[in-house]
Amino acid sequence: SQTIHQWPATLVQPVGSPLSLECTVEGTSNPNLYWYRQAAGRGLQLLFYSVGIGQISSEVPQNLSASRPQDRQFILSSKKLLLSDSGFYLCAWSVGQGNSPLHFGNGTRLTVT
Amino acid sequence: ILNVEQSPQSLHVQEGDSTNFTCSFPSSNFYALHWYRWETAKSPEALFVMTLNGDEKKKGRISATLNTKEGYSYLYIKGSQPEDSATYLCAFMLDSSYKLIFGSGTRLLVRP
Numbered sequence: 001s002q003t004i005h006q007w008p009a010t011l012v013q014p015v016g017s018p019l020s021l022e023c024t025v026e027g028t029s030n031p032n033l034y035w036y037r038q039a040a041g042r043g044l045q046l047l048f049y050s051v052g053i054g055q056i057s058s059e060v061p062q063n064l065s066a067s068r069p070q071d072r073q074f075i076l077s078s079k080k081l082l083l084s085d086s087g088f089y090l091c092a093w094s095v096g097q098g099n100s101p102l103h104f105g106n107g108t109r110l111t112v113t
Numbered sequence: 114i115l116n117v118e119q120s121p122q123s124l125h126v127q128e129g130d131s132t133n134f135t136c137s138f139p140s141s142n143f144y145a146l147h148w149y150r151w152e153t154a155k156s157p158e159a160l161f162v163m164t165l166n167g168d169e170k171k172k173g174r175i176s177a178t179l180n181t182k183e184g185y186s187y188l189y190i191k192g193s194q195p196e197d198s199a200t201y202l203c204a205f206m207l208d209s210s211y212k213l214i215f216g217s218g219t220r221l222l223v224r225p
Contacts, residue, residue: 032211034213036215042217043202043215043216043217043218044157044202044204044215045215046212046213046214046215049211049212049213051211057211057212059212090156090157097144097145097206097209097211098144098145098147098162098164098206098209098211098213099145099162099164100162101147101149101159101162102147102149102157102159102204102213103159104156104157104158105156106156107156
């Protein structure tokens, strides 16, 4: 069966520090991979998605970046965190196109202080 | 900018009440509409994926309808139970872009 692992679960980082959040999927090949963020009191905002290794689409201009070094690995990074980067980050995968549901990881609660 | 609107923002109902929420999305270049349930301290879980105008889906007491021509979907819960308390999210996919845009959700609280 397919599983998704996302870590860490919680993170407290000072402003200006770097960030690396990792997501891996098991049990499926060539998944579509997504990073979403939920800021306080808001909905899920699409940050990045990827339909293949090295293919990253960015949705929102910001100081975050994403990489997909392997088929089932998706990494969210920042060189210098801002206070506004605080939020709940969710990784998700799907297969095929829009007729398949997303499967979410457990999320990372990031607090930038 | 794609806009997916959900209403109401929150809803408090009594156990046994039936309820419904609305999701509005762009009516052009439709590809798919998803519904998810997000319970506190858990991850969002898919309820339905709908792709055809007029689609109706049902899972137990929960059902959904889709109107792609006018750009809306309804989610219905019949006989709400306290365990139905959650945030219900809809998400829209434009064309075959792989890009799934979420609404801000409807937060449902069912009182026993």
